Amino acid sequence: MRNFGGKVLFLDRDDINTDEIIPARYLTEMTKTALKPYLLEDLALEEFDAARDLAGVGAIVTRANFGCGSSREHAPWALEVNDIHLVIAESFARIFRQNMFNCGLMALTLPPEAIDRLFERFGAHSTHVAVDLQRMRLNFTADGLAEQVPFTLAPFDRALIEAGGWVEYADRRY
Amino acid sequence: MGLTIAEKIFDAHRIDRPAEGIEAIRLDAVFCHEITTPIAINDLAARGKDRVFDPGRIKAVIDHVTPAKDSKTAAQGKVLRDWARRHGIADFFDIGRNGVCHALFPEKGFVRPGDTIIMGDSHTCTHGAFGAFAAGVGTTDLEVGILKGVCAFRSPETICIEITGRLPEGVFAKDVILSIIGRLGVNGATDRVIEFHGPVVDAMSMEARMTLCNMAIEAGGTCGICRPDRITVDYLWPFIESDYADRQAALEAFKRWWPDPDAVYADTLSFDVSGLEPLATFGYKPDQVRPVREMGDVAVDQVYIGSCTNGRIEDLRAAAAVLRGRRIHPAVRAILSPATPGVYRQALAEGLIEVFMTAGFCVTNPTCGACLGMSNGVLAEGEVCASTTNRNFPGRMGKGGMVHLVSPATAAATALTGRLTSAGELGH
């Protein structure tokens, strides 16, 4: 299984689409790693600077409907090759969410109030998140601050991340 | 409780239920082309899993951009070619033998009733015309298909569409499916299979059924399926004659895939096509459809006849019948891309290529090319094309270009007048 968690990037906007995650002009690339420099290149978010803000990031916390738009799997791949294995949002576009788990990555949904609270308490700080899969808790920490947030995971989604994605799951099981 | 065609196929192929409502099925074939497969190949290699489940069940073709137009497309072709060689994939179709995947593979006899097929291409639904379950998938699914011959789907829900009445002269399968998409909307069949039934479908050739099923995805459908019948048997006979005593025996065997009379459908719709006219799309979505007659005065810069929707021999015959002895409008560029070498040869033998060229058409090699705006007929900004393809999204055939989806007969008539025109308006 992968390592989930790490330094948190807060993206304070609804409806971040897959074109913003990885622009269509890079779809001709033939390997996942080739996508690495282009993650969030076109993100429409004030003061966001991909080169500066993505350094060392391991997880994203964002608002509603993350990953909407084109169904391209390049979006989770671009996250994966940047070592971002965890996205926490109020909600996800259906195909993007499935693509994340198919790639062995985690797309966790939290209630709007929980997301609000994370933005309020941690949004302005250098924050770290760790995933406790045994106790089903997310442990957020920042200088002097700490919070535990419970989450749920469907059995099939858990099986996919434990296997490292659909390819690994299927290769072992079938 | 009765079963639909897709449910029967799933029953016969199910190997697992990995989660509630999810079914893992065994695949009879995995189809591959050079746009979506190379990234799957490279990722499998990166995982140390550069294997294929069964080289005999993998069919691959270079079709989207061929001959290669630049270094990037050349590299894509090379990855597929090297992989096919490395794994002994015998059914690999390179330049000289290649054609548009969804026209070429059926022509080679690779699709049989009851089969399960995936491909990293949304128009894989075309192959449902043979009573198969065939679906377009993403790259991870394609990787698992290549590696294990397995794919997972939600338990299939089916919409039953009954097509009744009599198709008027000059109205084709393309017009029928455009009218159905117009009514269902681009999301009307999302995540569902569409079964096409009724006397109009029963009377259709396999080619017309492929046109019908090809555009199921434009209504969001996972697959379009027709019930295999005598026409299916006749089409497949050269490939299956050693498997069955006679055609009747093959038909009896194929009936296994017919839906039960009490099959449960998510929805049942009926379309009477007796009053149908030639149609065209008017906007940037395939459900924006109206009769060509009501389109007003729409000048076009280019006419394109080809693709997995309408690049087969019957399509070329329908267009040539309109063009014979005439010349295209001087302001129009007209392009014909026969979908496969077999179609091209047949058209040569029947003198159709002569008709197209005399009319002023450019005839290209078999390829997707212009259909997805990659080569052989890309539009310039602000240009308009009447096309027999299946997608009219903004920029589909070139940035800033506009596409009107039409039947081959309408495309031919439009080439003659330079304006969206149905063949009937020219006295056909």
Ligand code: SF4
């Ligand atoms: S002809 Fe067009 S729609 Fe058909 S497979 Fe090729 S690119 Fe896709």
